[in-house]
Amino acid sequence: MSEMVLRSQWFDYFSKRILNDFGIVVSDIENYQPDLSPIVYCCLLNRRVINKKRKIIYSKAFLESNWYNDERWIKLKDLIEEGGDINCYMSKAINEWKAVDYLLYTYNVSHFHLHKDKKGGIRNELVFGVFTHDCFYAICVGGHNDIYKPDELIGRAYDAWPTEIYDYELNSKKNNKFDQGFFKRQANIPELQFNKANSTPIKNGKGEVIAHVDKFQHTLLVNLTLNDIEYKSIPYSVYCAYLNEIKHIEEIEMSLVNNVKADKMDLIILPEKKMYEVIVHNRISFKKSIPFRRKVLICTLYNQ
Template sequence: MISVNYNCYTRLYQRKLEQEFGVDYVNSLDVSERLFPLVYICLKHRRIPPLQRNVLASKETELKLSENPKWNLLKSRIEKGEDINGYVSKRTRKWYDSDYLLFSCDIFHIHLRATKGGGIGDDLIYAIVKDDSLYVIRYGNHHDIFLPGELIKDCEKEWPGLHFKLDVDESDSSTFLDHNFFKKNATDHRWGFNLIKPAGFIDEISGKKKFIPNHANSAIVEFKHDDNCWKLPLKCAMAFTCEDDLIHQMMSAIYNTYQVYPDSLELDFERRMYIFKIPTIKGYGNYSLIEWAAPKELTVSFPSEEAKLNWHL
């Protein structure tokens, strides 16, 4: 019987973690090898994929930033497609940590000073990363993390309807406009900030209260494994649970046919295929290749157009 903790699937993601985050980081993880794929996507989900991007901002925001040499350097790096994850929160290296603003509103907060471990200082930009563009919503500080409605309002002023689906609050509820309420719930890990109305604001033109009716990125769920429990993004937990079960079904089917378990696993992203290597009776170094088409459902290993996710960019 093949090990559920250490097999070609978990070894593949151990290699990915070591290549991208370092051997020391992997050695410091106090989790079962079975969770390596989950750890990987939780880390990747909060990072900004390196890609040449257009940087867009309102004239007012651009004017405020233009005199800041740190911003000019960061903007140049974004446009060149360099890795800017040294500017994002240090907490992104904690795979199980949450990012309230990102998960609820799909908004990154990016420091203007970088270190190897992550961004530092209270000089921040708030931005949405979409395809080959980065939209700067606001130039501010850490206080703005707890003003999601104001950030959405700024975004709607400049790019109406581009990033958010908004509903009008007909019930005249004021709870979601209370910044202290948001801060209290965002920092209380018992709730996981799974609010029915994650963020709202008063439209200056119509005077109506508008809100995003659900989390723009991902809700938080309780994920249990052995004696441990973490609050993780729903998308990451679903992708891992789906693929973990799928991979073991594949490996069992391969064993039933060939009487041997696969020795290694590779991914063909262009064709969306799992490629298993099966040892043959000819001996060491001789393999048969078994290809298996990836499902359309959200998985760790392959992009999902429906979820607008690609962990591997």
């Protein structure tokens, strides 16, 4: 597609947001092209926890553990309840836009460290749980090896909240087994990563399968090609947001070109008002305000 003025300015808006919000210079990104900037921005947001006050709901195992009264956890608990920034306790890969948090993407389980330095989370102690819009379901505190045991983490969630955060099939006759070793290879080898296809068995204390969990992915993963360059394992929600908004931007531009013969225009994006403003520089300049499309996910409002 030939160069379009408003679309180009939309790309530039996100390259500036990437620098201002995350301190990342887009020219340092491998295979970067201007068209990629909204996708990079949303991918960075996709693994982050939006800062907002949340109620913490504990599993029984967490409540009965020594961690419940540990001062390190209490510090993080206060941060979550107050709506502070928990992302500084996440993996140091939080600012790598192509990094895949396979536990989060595949099972919607977040994990973050109890300690941090200037670059992010450090040491082995990790908090595991599920963030929703208003709550954090605290499953347990574990170590790095637990990242590769989603079946055990989901089993604990089933014991604590059998109806709240996952969909379960009770008394299922399915015999599929979960292979922790294969999941670890998937998580660490990009070529093996794919969206979970099979349900995961939940066992009781005797090792008997009592339920299967399904329909709980944080996101699907897709491959995306922009200008003949392929980018792998892009969150599907990011892909949808990109298509939704770029289509709208292009429609706005073509409408102005066709109706008022506009060729010099400036795009102003106002997320707080959920509006675009376009200043058209014709013989008589004018400004046109266009609302964001409703009920669709777009890059500009991705964190909402």
